[in-house]
Amino acid sequence: MIIGSHIEDAEPLFSSISMELTQTSTWARRRPFELDSPPGGRRMTISYGHPEEVRAELPNAEVRLDSRYSRSYNSDSVHVSHHDTFQVSFASPITLEQISRSYIDPLRYFLALALGPVPRVVQTHLGLATPTAATPPAFHPLELRLPEEATPKLERLTNHHRMAFTIETRPFAEIVPRWFTVFQTFPTVCDLLFNAAQQSHLTAKFFNLASSLEPMHQKSFPQSSKKSPEHHKKVDKILKSAPLEHVEWLRASLAYSHTPKYRQRIRELLDFIGPVRHRFIDQDLEDWSRSVADYRNTVAHSKSLESMDWSHLSHTTRQVDILLRFTLMRHLGFTETECDGLYHPGIWEWH
Numbered sequence: 006m007i008i009g010s011h012i013e014d015a016e017p018l019f020s021s022i023s024m025e026l027t028q029t030s031t032w033a034r035r036r037p038f039e040l041d042s043p044p045g046g047r048r049m050t051i052s053y054g055h056p057e058e059v060r061a062e063l064p065n066a067e068v069r070l071d072s073r074y075s076r077s078y079n080s081d082s083v084h085v086s087h088h089d090t091f092q093v094s095f096a097s098p099i100t101l102e103q104i105s106r107s108y109i110d111p112l113r114y115f116l117a118l119a120l121g122p123v124p125r126v127v128q129t130h131l132g133l134a135t136p137t138a139a140t141p142p143a144f145h146p147l148e149l150r151l152p153e154e155a156t157p158k159l160e161r162l163t164n165h166h167r168m169a170f171t172i173e174t175r176p177f178a179e180i181v182p183r184w185f186t187v188f189q190t191f192p193t194v195c196d197l198l199f200n201a202a203q204q205s206h207l208t209a210k211f212f213n214l215a216s217s218l219e220p221m222h223q224k225s226f227p228q229s230s231k232k233s234p235e236h237h238k239k240v241d242k243i244l245k246s247a248p249l250e251h252v253e254w255l256r257a258s259l260a261y262s263h264t265p266k267y268r269q270r271i272r273e274l275l276d277f278i279g280p281v282r283h284r285f286i287d288q289d290l291e292d293w294s295r296s297v298a299d300y301r302n303t304v305a306h307s308k309s310l311e312s313m314d315w316s317h318l319s320h321t322t323r324q325v326d327i328l329l330r331f332t333l334m335r336h337l338g339f340t341e342t343e344c345d346g347l348y349h350p351g352i353w354e355w356h
Contacts, residue, residue, distance in 0.1 A: 018098035021132035022091075022108065023071075026124040028116050029089040033070060034171050037087060051085055059172075061181035065096045066108070068181055070172075088127075098134035110195075111188040115181070117199045118333055119170050169347050170339070180337065187336045194221050198329045207315065208304050211322040215301040217329055222270035225277060225332065229265050267301070268294045271328075278331040279341025284348045285327045296321060 041050040053074050061068045069092040076085045093108050109126065117123040174180075188195055197213045204210045222229070247255050265273070271294040275282045286293050300318060303310070331344050339347070 016100055018100060018134040019095070019104060019131045020098050020134040021094045022104055022129060023093075023132075024109065024112070024129040025088055025090045025127040026113060026116060027127060028120050028122070028124040029070075029091065030087060032116055032119050032171050033089045034173060035072065035087070035089060037072070037074075038085065051083075053085070053087075056089075059177040061178045063182055063185055067094045068092070068112075069094075070177060101131075104131070111185055114188065114195045114199045115184045118184075118330060118337075121169070123199050123202065169334075175338070183337055187333060190224050190336070191221060191333065193217070194224075194329065195333075198326070198333075201326065207319060207322065208310070211300060211318060211325070212304045214322060214325045214329060215297060215304075218271055218274065218297075218325070219267065221329060221332055222265070222274055225336070226273060229270075229273075268298045271297055274328060274332055278328065278335055278344055281331055281341070281345040281348050282328070284345065285324055293321075293324070297325060 035056045037054045037056050039052040039054065041052065042048070056072050058072075059070045070089060071092045072087060072089050074085060074087050076083065078084065091112055099107070109129075113124055113126070194217045197217045201210045201213045204213060244252055244256060268291075272290065275286075275290055275294070282290065296317075300321060302308070303313070327348075331348075334344055334347070335341075
């Protein structure tokens with residue numbers, strides 16, 4: 006819902022967006038306040054030094070990290086707060102749907118990867134590309150209010166994710182463009198991963214996360230899904246030796262025989278993230294991969310849910326979540342050693 010002046014265009018175009026997300030200031034780690042309290046005095050001075058604006062260039066936009074402050078006071082108290090905001094200016098006007106998918110979602114997911122929980126949109130203002138005659142042509146502020154997300158009542162994931170990385174870990178101009186590239190590579194994986202906590206039931210959470218592993222592997226290792234010359238020769242040899250009446254059936258059966266099995270994909274992702282895998286998987290990796298595959302098949306086909314080990318499924322769901330996050334961080338440019346140092350045990354729980 007857009008709050009502001011009446012817009013006559015059926016699909017208005019916008020040139021910029023300013024948005025404040027929960028956790029932005031936690032990630033930015035900027036504290037521009039200085040307190041001065043002389044000894045023995047009853048006065049205190051609060052100085053606010055406006056933090057320097059930082060920028061990142063994207064192919065079709067510029068992202069800036071800006072800040073503002075607010076204050077309120079009465080006769081016996083004063084409250085001053087600092088807020089970091091993302092300012093995005095587009096190279097050419099785009100629709101609200103494009104803004105939501107191409108900029109709001111990636112920035113929310115970015116903070117979720119950095120800090121844990123998916124942030125909420127506190128407030129957003131849009132710059133209308135074609136302002137009405139009654140408004141100045143430079144900027145037409147409109148407030149965007151997003152629908153309230155439903156809070157699941159059952160088995161909600163509470164993420165006590167300690168600081169994984171902040172703006173101090175990588176320069177803003179480097180990590181933000183790289184994240185947008187990662188998001189464009191793994192959009193479905195990001196949707197399933199960062200929205201899993203909104204699912205009401207543990208089986209739905211697990212299935213969403215487990216379903217993300219295959220596309221994550223396909224994009225991470227694109228060569229693994231291509232047929233090698235050796236595979237072509239092997240299949241041709243098998244088909245030539247088969248009875249004529251079975252050739253077409255056999256050809257169809259072998260059509261995807263070159264693709265890695267689900268368990269193999271999991272193992273290769275575990276190898277990809279490096280030694281940190283042993284920090285959150287407390288069993289043999291082959292056994293764990295088999296367990297994930299078995300749970301996925303059980304949930305997908307609704308088999309034997311009555312006899313499900315719910316405690317173990319909850320633990321496995323947490324592990325798959327962490328595997329997906331560290332895979333994204335590896336694509337974001339973090340080394341195996343850095344990932345190992347960023348993991349903090351005992352910070353996730355389901356309830």
